[in-house]
Amino acid sequence: MKFKLEVKDEKSKARTGTITTDHGEIKTPIFMPVGTAGSVKAVHQRELHDDIAAQIILGNTYHLFLRPGLDIIEKAGGLHKFNGWEKPILTDSGGYQVYSLAGTRKIKEEGVTFQSHIDGSKHIFSPEYVMDIQRTIGADIIMAFDECTPFPCEYDYAEKSMHMTHRWLKRCCDRFDSTEGKYGYSQTLFPIVQGSTYKDLRKQSAEAIASFEREGNAIGGLSVGEPAEMMYEMTDHVCDILPTDKPRYLMGVGTPANILECIALGVDMFDCVMPTRNARNGMLFTSEGIINIKNKKWEDDFSPIDPNLGGYVDTFYSKAYLRHLIMSKEILGAQIASIHNLTFYLWLVGEARTQIENGTFASWKNEMVEKVSRRL
Template structure:
């Protein structure tokens, strides 16, 4: 992987860069649509490539391990071939899913024993077999196995968990040294900073992760219920320590405002289910604020979904028509809303990039945050 920083904003810590893997170039800042089980929900590959046009999407190790299972993916030649996607893919390690399965898992030094949400069968994730699974899935960027702590979290628990995540990282690295690539391209490994919302733990973890000297780094354990101000504070602490010349990925974040604020702190990569999940429930993100398309006020509003003169995706539908589709529970409504939201997220990070390069990112960011922080 090659990462080059093209421009830095003079008034914030935002940067515009280019990340290159064997599956192509990624312009940063970037938002990665979430394709949990090998598909971005509600979007055909044609629309994903031609309308939303992301350089990279995300897959989920936990879900892909359970279905379709790694033996199927290996027979297919990896996830890229299985889903007919010739661009970049990042996989998380399953650590967040382990966190979310708190009632059905047991964490020990060796790894995590968990119960499948599908059929109740028991499985074990260790740093070693998670590396094997991600080798088989074949993502371009793979993640270390970590524990994502909840919020709120006692200090001593967060400290113990952070140290265990660091020990797991060492095991991940050792196993990768003896595990060859399975396909005809290379994979890049990102370790993950933890430490909950405790500044000293975050600093300690960031220093440890920086010392690993990986090609890129991730920040985990945020966007799990903490106030946005605490998220920003922890992100700033970590970004000030992680190497400037390497990409930084803030996992699971977030709202459009969260993304802009974290870009200003020096983050390069984001993912979140929010644009797709909220779209299926009728919440649309626009440059002027959020819209609940189910509200009656849109029944006779024939204006475009987003009235700002931007062409981030070719959807020539009115609010009235989209509301009608939701009212009659037509699947097309969910698809249009999903394409719109993903298109908007990609437009937002691409505009951020333009303004970083142009040198007026801070002014533009503050204007956009004010506009988007409204319910229409």
């Protein structure tokens, strides 16, 4: 993987760049649709490629490990062949999913023992095994195994957890560097900064993972319930420490406003389930604000969902029709809403890139944060 830093904004820390992988280029800043189990929910790969214009999608190690399982994925020739997605893929290590299984997992130095949410079967994830799993899944970018601490989190626990994450990172790197990909293309390992909401721990962690000199770095353990301003403070602090010549990935973030604010702080890559999860419940993100399509006010609104986006979903279907589908619990409603929200997220980061290139990002960002945060 290679990263070329291209344009730096003069009035913020925003920047543009290009990540090059064996499965294609990624223009940053970028949002990555989440395909947890090898599928972005309710969205066909054709829509991902053509209308949404996704450049990279996510898969999740925990979910893919449990179902369909590594044997099936390896027989298929890796996740790209299995799900028919020919562009880059990033896999989360499963650390966040293990964090969310608080009642059924045990964390030790060796790794994490947990029970499957599907059938209750017991499994062990060690840093080494997680590298092996992600080698088999075959993503272009794979994540180090870490512990995601909750919010709020006691300082002592956050510190101990951070140091264990760093020890696990060393084990991940050793295993990754002593093995090769299985499908004839290269893979890249990103470490993850932890440290909860404590600036001194975040500084230690950012310095520690930067010392491993991998091709990119991630920021984890945020967007887990802390106030947005606290997330921005930690992100800003970490971005000042992480090397400028490598991409920075803020994991699990977030709302359109979160993304714009964090682009301004120097983040390059984002992912979040929000656009698809909220879409299935009738919440639409648009260039003018947030729509709850279930509200009666949209019942006879025959205007396009968001004509500013230009995609077929946003110009062909009306708000009234989408409301009818959602209220009727028609599957097509979830599909249209999901395609719309992802199209908007990709439009937003693409427009941010254009504004950075034009030297107008700072003022545009302030205007857009206000717009995308308001309820229509």
